[in-house]
Amino acid sequence: MDQIKIGKFIASCRKEQGMTQAVLAEKLGISDRAVSKWETAKSLPDAGIMLELCELLNINVNELLSGEKIMTEAYNKKAEENLLAMRQEVDEKNRQLLKLEVLISVPAIIAGLILAAVAAFLEISTGLRIGLMVFAVAMIITIAFIAIGIEQKAGYYECQKCFDRHIPTYWQTNLAPHIGRTRYMKCPACGKWSYQKKVLTKENEKEA
Numbered sequence: 001m002d003q004i005k006i007g008k009f010i011a012s013c014r015k016e017q018g019m020t021q022a023v024l025a026e027k028l029g030i031s032d033r034a035v036s037k038w039e040t041a042k043s044l045p046d047a048g049i050m051l052e053l054c055e056l057l058n059i060n061v062n063e064l065l066s067g068e069k070i071m072t073e074a075y076n077k078k079a080e081e082n083l084l085a086m087r088q089e090v091d092e093k094n095r096q097l098l099k100l101e102v103l104i105s106v107p108a109i110i111a112g113l114i115l116a117a118v119a120a121f122l123e124i125s126t127g128l129r130i131g132l133m134v135f136a137v138a139m140i141i142t143i144a145f146i147a148i149g150i151e152q153k154a155g156y157y158e159c160q161k162c163f164d165r166h167i168p169t170y171w172q173t174n175l176a177p178h179i180g181r182t183r184y185m186k187c188p189a190c191g192k193w194s195y196q197k198k199v200l201t202k203e204n205e206k207e208a
């Protein structure tokens with residue numbers, strides 16, 4: 001143990017807490033000469049007083065004996081919090097994207113179907129009827145392509161064989177048979193085919 005380092009550390013923590021040697025000594029029920037002796041590295045605080053001293057200095061015993069603040073714990077916690085916040089942001093963005101997929105595709109498909117129905121039943125020339133039909137179908141297909149593009153980018157697909165989570169290519173997604181957002185695709189990790197589920201996060205909670 002580095003007594004000089006500890007002494008300086010006690011002094012700096014005491015000042016940080018806005019206490020004079022006398023005030024700290026009074027709170028601990030000891031003489032201010034004792035505090036002065038710690039700070040000038042002439043002695044170390046008794047084990048019996050250490051916990052109380054640490055509490056007053058807002059440090060832990062480990063830090064007192066190291067003569068410095070130990071940041072590891074706080075640092076890790078902060079890093080973890082930052083990571084979590086980042087993940088939540090990505091999740092939220094993906095959730096919004098998937099909502100957008102529904103918001104643009106459902107009205108477009110309904111509009112397309114109405115247009116097709118109008119074209120079928122209206123008293124119009126055959127040319128115009130075919131034109132409207134083609135337009136309606138083209139609109140539905142275009143929107144479907146855009147929607148699949150959004151879906152492919154938002155989140156991941158999870159293989160049902162090895163539970164690997166990955167982003168397939170646009171065309172792999174587009175050409176895959178699907179039920180809702182669950183798509184029958186080949187897994188890049190294990191190479192098996194399965195109905196892959198849409199998931200928002202990369203990490204698999206089942207494994208974690």
Ligand SMILES: [Zn+2]
Nearest residue numbers: 159162187190
């Ligand atoms: Zn797999």
